[in-house]
Structure formats: structure tokens, C-alpha cells
Amino acid sequence: MNKRNLTFRPDGTFTIVQFTDLHWKNGGPSDQRTQALMESVLAAEKPDLIVFTGDVIESLGCKDPLQSYRDALSVAEKSGIPWAAIFGNHDAEDNVTREQLMAVQLEHSGSVAEAGPSELDGVGNFVVRVSDSRGSTAAALYFLDSGGYSSLPFVKGYDWIRDSQVGWYREQSHALKEENGGDTVPSLMFFHIPLPEYREVWDRGICYGHRYEKVQCPRLNSGLFSAMVHSGGMMGTFCGHDHINDYSGEWHGIKLCYGRATGYSTYGRLFYQRGPELSDSGKIIRASRPGIGSPTGRNYGKQANIPLGGILGDKLIAGRIDTARHFIHTANIWILQREHLVKAGHETCCFDGGIFIF
Helix, strand or coil, X not given: CCCCCEECCCCCCEEEEEECCCCECCCCHHHHHHHHHHHHHHHHHCCCEEEEECCCECHHHCCCHHHHHHXXXXXXXXXXXXXXXXXXXXXXXXXXXXXXXXHHHXXXXXXXXXCCCCCCCCCCCEEEEEECCXXXXXXXXXECCCCCECCCCCCCCECCCCHHHHHHHHHHHHHHHHXXXXXXXXEEEECCCCCHHHHHHHHHCCEECCECCCCCCCXXXXXXXXXXXXXXXXXXXXXXXXXXXXXXXXXXXXXXXXXXXXXXXXXXXXXXXXXXXXXEECCCCCCCCCCCCCCCXXXXXCCCCHHHCEEEXXXXXXXXXXXXXXXXXXXXXXXXXXXXXXXXXXXXXXXXXXXXXX
């Protein structure tokens, strides 16, 4: 493990790549395609942080889950870019534990992850600070273990973020606010399984992107979203889990964002390209970056096929084909600035719900 201080760049930006749902197994052809995609994105974007939001491996399909986990994460380690991974419901099933996988993370260089307080539910609950040029905390990145499956026989489905974790988040948020002279610290949060509010914002709010499968959130709402609203400062959350959803929408002032599945070793949708998420944290970018592409002029609605490019209001959505590898990939750029959240990227560029601008 090589802990690093994360700092905004001199131009005020901080870029985060989100990879999710690799479902890496034993290094076969599909895993190699996943690796090639990640390498391509990292080479093109040169981010400041890489985040894997769960289901890095599909442990029951791995001959040696620990080695598969090492292999999947090796792209991040070799890049020399700081990185962290949180757990999904498939990472640690019957043949490996979260504790064992966290030990693998911590033995590799570049990891900024932590096992987190032992008294909390789950493994890998931690917060990472991003400093400004003066060394002061300018942003906070929260990472939570959203568990696997419900342990209650009368509650079916997926697990939920527990009371102990919600309480810990409140404490951390309050402590950062006190350190910051009473002002909330702009924050993002990463977890695997979507909160129930992801379904609510789709049903009742305005969203941009795709929802090609139902929101597979837990059946119990443990109050994390309410805690974020009351604590203040939370600009957006990122999850994975539902591979062919990539929409985002704002609910009570917080952007709720899906990352599209990165891995080729798992289910997807015909003509629906794999896609990492890219998050830029900073003060700039409200239109496409040079070389990303040009708008087509097409308007997109709630289930828009955004990767082809288009216009939403006065905000550009652009597309790019990676001709070197002959595939299209999605990589949304999230820009953190103090007051707004907007979205940009390779194929989805600058629309509400992609780039975070604090």
C-alpha cells in the first residue's frame, strides 16, 4: 500500500475514473477485452483517481479469487494512478471473504483504500480527502460497503447500508464541517448497490441516460440519503450493480448517478457499449473537450441512446469512436466545483448528471 495525498491540479480540476462491474473471472478473452478498455481510458484521460465500484470479480466463477482480484486490479496499479475499490455482491461469495480481498488491496501500491472501523458493518468504509493548493481539505470522497444479500429471511433481495454506516457517515461529515469553520465540505460518495432513491428519481424526477433494467435496490431504506440531505455538502453518489443502467438525476439537491458496466465477462445489452465513468473535479468544462467529437443536434429523452451524441438544452453531448481499437466506449467526466454538478465525457459530454462541478 502506498498512501498518497490527493490534491486538485493547478487548474482546479480533479478527475476520477469509475470502473464498475468488471466481473473478472480467470483472465480469459472477455477479461482481456475488459483490461484493454480500462487501459485505453486511462491512457486517454490520465485521471487523478481510479475507483472500482464493486463486482470487480465474480468470485464463484474464479479458480483462485484472490489471484483474479489481483489481476483485475493490476491495471490500476501499473498505471501509477491512485486507486480504490469497494465491494459488490459478487466479489466475496462463498469461496473468499471481504477481509481477504481487502488485504489484497492494501498490499498493492497506489491504493488509497482502508479496511475502515471494525465496529461498522461491512469492510471498506472510509473517507478520502482531496486538498487544495494550500493543503486544506477542499473535497471529501466517501466509500461504503453496500453489502451483498439480505440476511433476514422475511426481507428478500439485496442488502442495504446499515445503521452503523449511516451513523459513521454523519459523524465524519460533521467533523469535516467543524474543521472547515462550520461550512460543509463538498463531497461525493461511492457504493455498489443503488439506494431506493435511484428508483424514486427515475419515477418522479428528471433523468438523463438509460434505464434498460429495473433498479435493483434493497427493499429496506436505511436512511442514508436522508442523512446526506441533512448533513449537507453531498453533491452526488455513484453506484454500479445494474449493468445496463447509466442514467443520472438530481433528487433533493443530490445527483444520483449510475456507472455503466465495464466488464465483458457479464451480461449487457446488444449494441450497448461497455463504459467506465470519468469524473472531473474542478472549476471548468461546461462543453466538450478538444478532440472528443461534435454534436449531432439530436435531442434525447429519458431513455436516450446518449452514446451517439446530441444536445440537451444548451449543453453538449458528444460522441467519439476509438478507431485504434474499433469500439465505442463511454467515459463520463465528472467535474467537482463548489456549487454545481454537471456532466461530460467521451460520448456523454456536459449534461446534468454527469460531470460534477463543486
